[in-house]
Amino acid sequence: MSVPDAKTLPKAFDAKSAARALALAQETLQIEADALLALKNRLAQQVEGPFSEAVRLLLQCTGRVVVSGIGKSGHIARKIAATLASTGTPALFVHAAEALHGDLGMITEHDAVIAISYSGEAAEFIAIIPIIKRMGAKLIAITGNDESRLAQLADVHLNVRVDKEACPLNLAPTASTTATLALGDALAVALLDARGFREEDFARSHPGGALGRRLLTHVRDVMRSGDAVPAVRADVRLPSALLEITKKGMAMTAVVDDQGRAIGIFTDGDLRRLIETAQDFGKLAMADVMHANPRTVHPDQLAVEAVEIMETFRINQLLVADADGILVGALHIHDLTRAKVI
Template sequence: MPKAFNTKTATRGLELARETLQIEADAILALKDRLAGDVGAEFARAMEVLLACTGRVVVSGIGKSGHIARKIAATLASTGTPAMFVHAAEALHGDLGMITRHDAMIAISYSGEANEFISIIPFLKRMGAPLIAITGNDKSRLAQLADIHLHAKVDKEACPLNLAPTASTTAALALGDALAVALLDARGFREEDFAMSHPGGALGRRLLTHVRDVMRTGDAIPAVRPEVPLTTALLEITRKGLAMTAVVDENFRVLGVFTDGDLRRLIEGAHEFGALKMSDVMHRNPRTVGPDQLAVEAVEKMEEFRINQLLVTDADGRLVGALHIHDLTRAKVI
């Protein structure tokens, strides 16, 4: 039966939580220090092998190490190193067919004695695919048979019974992340590259969405000639729903803009609206953006000048689109 939850239980739980975090932090820091020695040389060799790999990096594990392997494979794949996860047990029952001689394998087993991996090694050796092992035992069969061994030993698990994989899996995960980051840098991986593999995320939308993807075009663009009366322009603003209209010449080159804000200022000045033409009231040299610019650049310009709309012009200054801040919000650029 579980113990009743009380103040003593909560105090003990918090104590164990702090101790767990400290043990796992110590394990990572010890691994960091170890990279300054022999493990560092092996780490560099692992980088060299993975950078030279023309296929995929196959990351494999079993049990808790399998969960860590799956995450490492995902991190590698999203940071410029093509990778996939293969379960060590499934590999023995057909999934070895997923591995080719062009691939490299990272095998994660803290004991280094998992029979599934030992059975796989002859296949990898015959094929010529390099094997990188991450274990906590440099004398284990897996460590000895691997082409490269990354020693990820921890002093103890965070589990009070020293049984459940905790500090050891954290160390393996951190080492995998370190390898992914080192490879990312060596490949010259950039924000734009990251966005390409994350098109559905916020960063992807910010770095892959261009003004042309979200701007309003054709009949949706509010535009009038400079000689038209202000009252006609107001009807255009109302129809198009952008709270502004562009003022263009006969070649659709932008001459100016008139916004709701300009209208409010006119009202405050008690002008005689019936006699005003757009050339009298338009704001000349309006802020514009190009269709091939990133949508996030349009956001930055709106924020800089505290405006909610932008005209989109081509290289010759011709009006090709219009953009409202709501368009950017709907596209989730903001």
């Protein structure tokens, strides 16, 4: 990398420079906002126009949506493909230049191609579009020029023309790429709605995200089970139950009958309240001090349902029981926090 010449180095960034930078930032945002508003108004005039036709074509696609571009348009195309894929429309990105050298084989006759080129004259597209058309794949072009060759070759053309770029030189793609990205989002949202895509569907394609964890994690995935669950019989004396609470570290113990059904619960909070009565603890059995008919959750319920129960009743522990009431696990609020359900 060459070292900048002293003449090309920026001057000291003083208050005047800061003011100019802020003014340019505001102007940039205004230009891009104006571009988006102009695009919105154009779409509003085309109820049965190209946008609706593009949505119809993509809904009818039995293969995948292949989004392609080159340069800055390539970066935008990659993001649009990712947004489509995560909202119920199978999609992938293919670089227009790489398509000339083998990646064209990723496209089939069942696919729909979204080709992005603001000029509509990118040489790479002009070379591959006839092949795509010949194989039978549908073509949606996103350009800024209705008269461009790409626009003329497309089955549907979406015009993202902007009056000017935010770049002071009116050269670097700025407002035009913003408009293209927004149009891609508009397509994704329209398709999402038309497909009846739901929150649960989004979670399935984002299992590692917060929403995925909330909607896909079940109680059985995070509960403590087996020997990790504190449990005693109803006739066990309080001192022995306290040892079980201490040993298992859940600040509570379940109380079960001879069949293993959860019939009660005793917590640290219950112990603190019990101390205030100054009773002879050694004589007390769990049947005397437990909360009978404890709240439980089924292992197949969503973990967020367990959170809702805890929050509603202001409790930190919850027993897990099967359909017959048999104790199969236990949850502490910390288990849900560690699993990032909360």
